[in-house]
Structures are given as structure tokens and as C-alpha cells.
Amino acid sequence: MVSRISTISLSVEKENRNGSTEETADFEKAMEICGNGRYQHTLLLVCGVIFMCVGCQYGANAYILPSAECDLDMRSEEKGLLNVAFLLGSVISALFWGVFAGAYGRRNILLLTLFSDSILTLIGSFSQSFKLFLVFRIISGFMMGAPGSLLYTYLGEFYAEKHRAKSICFLGFFFTLAWLILPGLAWIIIPLPISFDFYGIRYNSWRLFLGVISLPIFTIAVIALIYPESPKFLLSQGKTDEALVIIQKIYAVNTGRDKSEFPVKELLSEAGFEFKKDKTPVSSSDMLAELLKNIWWQLRTIASPPFLKYAILLWTIYFTNMFGYYGFSLWQPELFNRFESYHQSHPNVSVTVCELIHNTQSMNVTILEEPFVLLANEATAECKPHIDDRVFINSLTINAVCLFGNIISGHLANRVGRRTMPVITMLIAGIAGLGMYFVKSSLQIVITACIFSLMVTTANIVLSSVAVDVFPTHISAVALCMMACLGRCGAVASNLAFGMLLDLSCEIPIFLMAGITIFGGMLSFLIPSKDKK
CATH class of the missing domain: 1.20.1250.20 (MFS general substrate transporter like domains)
Structure with a gap:
């Protein structure tokens, strides 16, 4: 059996060198052929910036509470509740987003939550009462709980197994970096003597600080639109053709060759989800139930x-x-x-x-x-x-x-x-x-x-x-x-x-x-x- 596998492997290597168009491979083999190059590096940077935005949201309360105390008439108990609000939202979403990401895709959930959080954070910065602001921070925590949990999975599914762990370690570095950037950003914005009153709404420096945090979240979400769904997830759904197109692009970017030169022409579906090409796709509700x-x-x-x-x-x-x-x-x-x-x-x-x-x-x-x-x-x-x-x-x-x-x-x-x-x-x-x-x-x-x-x-x-x-x-x-x-x-x-x-x-x-x-x-x-x- 071992000798047979070795023969097949040598045959595959030979086919790669000869530019054969008949090879069939699983995800790991295909990603090994693509290598670890410019595509993964740029994706790591994009996911890293997203993770920095997550880190900024997790730590923002430490810098907005002191200023917001006067505007929202808060004592230590209310400040503690406001800190808890964001964290409580992330607790509630811990399993929720994982379930839906498994049914509807990692990319879709990431984009949905990033765009939603950026808009809601900006709107929440105009809140004039403690209770309303509390609600916005709970919702923000609920939304940012998704990228906080799913980024590791999404990024890792663009790497071959031997490079996956290292990429996740690098991603974790960005969260810590966010907590270094956050006080610097607060130092620049919060001391500014800014205070506008219009139609009974006061907008000052701590609100501007929140608004500024929302802008990179929206911007990086727009940039993330150019990146596809995880090919490994698509394979788990039996969408082998879509996954192959994505992996061909990764190969082209990493090697500088045309994607038509990618030796793998058919991908194997992930174990546990055996689909036939002529089979009617499973409905979302059935997928969620499974x-x-x-x-x-x-x-x-x-x-x-x-x-x-x-x-x-x-x-x-x-x-x-x-x-x-x-x-x-x-x-x-x-x-x-x-x-x-x-x-x-x-x-x-x-x-x-x-x-x-x-x-x-x-x-x-x-x-x-x-x-x-x-x-x-x-x-x-x-x-x-x-x-x-x-x-x-x-x-x-x-x-x-x-x-x-x-x-x-x-x-x-x-x-x-x-x-x-x-x-x-x-x-x-x-x-x-x-x-x-x-x-x-x-x-x-x-x-x-x-x-x-x-x-x-x-x-x-x-x-x-x-x-x-x-x-x-x-x-x-x-x-x-x-x-x-x-x-x-x-x-x-x-x-x-x-x-x-x-x-x-x-x-x-x-x-x-x-x-x-x-x-x-x-x-x-x-x-x-x-x-x-």
C-alpha cells in the first residue's frame, strides 16, 4: 500500500512537471502546489487589519468612559456596566456566528458584521443617553464577536497545513498591536477642544474618537470584498468548481504564471460532505440542521x-x-x-x-x-x-x-x-x-x-x-x-x-x-x- 502511494505521488510529480491537465487532488495537495506566497501575505495583512479593528473595539471603552462620564452622567457602576456591555455582546455571539458561518460561509458573515458594526458604531457615537449608548455597545460587541472568532478559521483555510499554525500566530500579533495603537489614537483625539451642539445633540472629542474607530472598520470591509470565500469551506459544500477557480488564482499570484497552468483540474470534496455534481444543492435550512x-x-x-x-x-x-x-x-x-x-x-x-x-x-x-x-x-x-x-x-x-x-x-x-x-x-x-x-x-x-x-x-x-x-x-x-x-x-x-x-x-x-x-x-x-x- 505504501509503495502504491509512493508510485502515485511520483506520478503526480511527473504530471506536474509535464504540465498535465488530468490531475485530481484534495485541498491540502492543491494548496501545497500553490505554495505560500504573495496572495497569503496580502490576505494576512488584510485579516490583521481587521483583527486590529476588533482589538480597538474591545479596548475602546477604557478611553471613552472617562470623557463620556460627564455627558452620560455615569458613576462607577454605570462605567462597569458599559465595559460589560461590549463583552456581553461578544459572549452572546460566541457560538451564534460560528453556526451561521458554517452554514452561510465565513466571508459573508465577516462582511455582514464588519459593515454593520462600522455603521452602528458611528450612529452610536451620537447617543445622548446612557441607556441608548449601552444598547449600541452591546450590539457592537455582538457584531465584533464574529471577526474576533472567525478570522482564525477564515485565514487558516487559505494555507496548506504546514503553514497554517504560523499564520495564525502572526494574526494574533495584530490584536496586541491594536492595544498599542489605541492609547496613541486616544491621546491625539480625546484632548481636542471639540464640542458641537446642533438640534439638541452634543458631539465632542470622545464621540469623534468612536467615529474615527468606525472608519477603518468600514474601509477594511470594503477592501475585504475583493477576497473570495474560503476554498476549503466551498469544498465542504461540494462546490469544487468554485473552489478550483479560487485556488487557481492563488497559484497565479504566488508563482506569476497563468492560472491555466495550474496542474490540478479537479478537486476532491471534503470528507463528510460527499456531493455529486448533478445533485441538487442542499438547502440552507438543511445545512444548518446538519x-x-x-x-x-x-x-x-x-x-x-x-x-x-x-x-x-x-x-x-x-x-x-x-x-x-x-x-x-x-x-x-x-x-x-x-x-x-x-x-x-x-x-x-x-x-x-x-x-x-x-x-x-x-x-x-x-x-x-x-x-x-x-x-x-x-x-x-x-x-x-x-x-x-x-x-x-x-x-x-x-x-x-x-x-x-x-x-x-x-x-x-x-x-x-x-x-x-x-x-x-x-x-x-x-x-x-x-x-x-x-x-x-x-x-x-x-x-x-x-x-x-x-x-x-x-x-x-x-x-x-x-x-x-x-x-x-x-x-x-x-x-x-x-x-x-x-x-x-x-x-x-x-x-x-x-x-x-x-x-x-x-x-x-x-x-x-x-x-x-x-x-x-x-x-x-x-x-x-x-x-x-
């Missing part, structure tokens, strides 16, 4: 030994990771601004975060987030824009350090044990989280935040790769989707905790964040080693 049955089968498989214990373990660890990751990331500008504002009026006083909050409350002065200070005299209470540049500089510094998380995880992933990096990084992150309670200056909190963010970001990336390695291919998609869903639930929980407890008792959210992160590090000791099945 997809739901397949998802149910995968869930039943995950719920059976030995996968169930690994699923619960990794989902719980990822929950703890995202609890700390988003819990601190979306509130760090608040902590920075409270330090900077307090030290401007008390330049020679050292104070911890919790002492700062307690002192300001006892003096009946509420120090607001980044750009505003609410005057103590309620009769003349007024929001006055005042941007402290250190807040943006600190955020830029932390997010720049986080880029090393991608480099570290990629460099060490195959050099250390499977559980080593999650254990070390999450334990260090938890200790750094505890350190936030003791710091007494803006510089100290920046150093502590850099350590925390670097470690928790590295752990986040490594945990995703561990999950791909632990679960077999036929259930990995649902397992990872569920892990992402529960991770977002952790982000929601941490932001609710910060919003409700920060002013009431700031010790609780800080110790809670650090304790849960350390708990996740301890659980990482239970991750199975590579030699265990």
Missing part, C-alpha cells in the same frame, strides 16, 4: 471521558486568565488618572490606590477618570476637560511591553513543557496583581502593570495553543469556542466586580483579581504533559 447536529455530537464527545476533565480544566484556567486580563486592562486608565490627579494637588504625598480613594471620598471630592474632575461644590458641579498626558504614555508603555508576550510565547512554546509557561506566567501575574495594592506612585503602578500585563498576555496566548494541542481535531473547534465564551464571561465578571466594588472597597476587586489569577496558575499544574493522551 451543522447543529454536528455541533451537538461534538459537545457530547467533549462531555465524555477523557475530554471532559481536560475541557473543564482548560476552560476554568482560561476564565481566570481573562478575569485578570480584562479586569485590569479596561480599568488601568482609571487608576493612572487617580494617581496623577491626586499628585498634582498633593505633590509630596505618597499614597496607595485604596488610600487615595478613601481620602478623596472622605473629603467629598470625587476624582473622575482620565480627562475630568468633578468639583466638590455640588452647586457649581461641572465637568472640566483636563487630559493628563501621563495616562496615555503609561498605557502606551504597558501595551508596548505586552507585544513581547507574542514573541516570548512563540519562541518558548516548543522548548518548555506544556504546563510550564501557564504556571509561571499566571503565578507571576497574580503576585504583580497583589503588588498593585502596595504601590504608592504612578511610576510604581506602571512597573507593576507592565509585569502583570506581560505575564497574563503571554499566558493567554499559550493557553490557546495548549487547547489546540490537547483536543483532537474533530472537537477542537467547539472546545476552543466554548473556552473563548467562558473567557469572555470572566472578563464580564471582573469588570462588574471593579465597577461595583472599586469605590465601595477597592481592596476587594484588587485582591479578587490577584487571587483568581493565582488560582489559575495553581490549576495549570494539572495540565497534562505532552506524553499523556
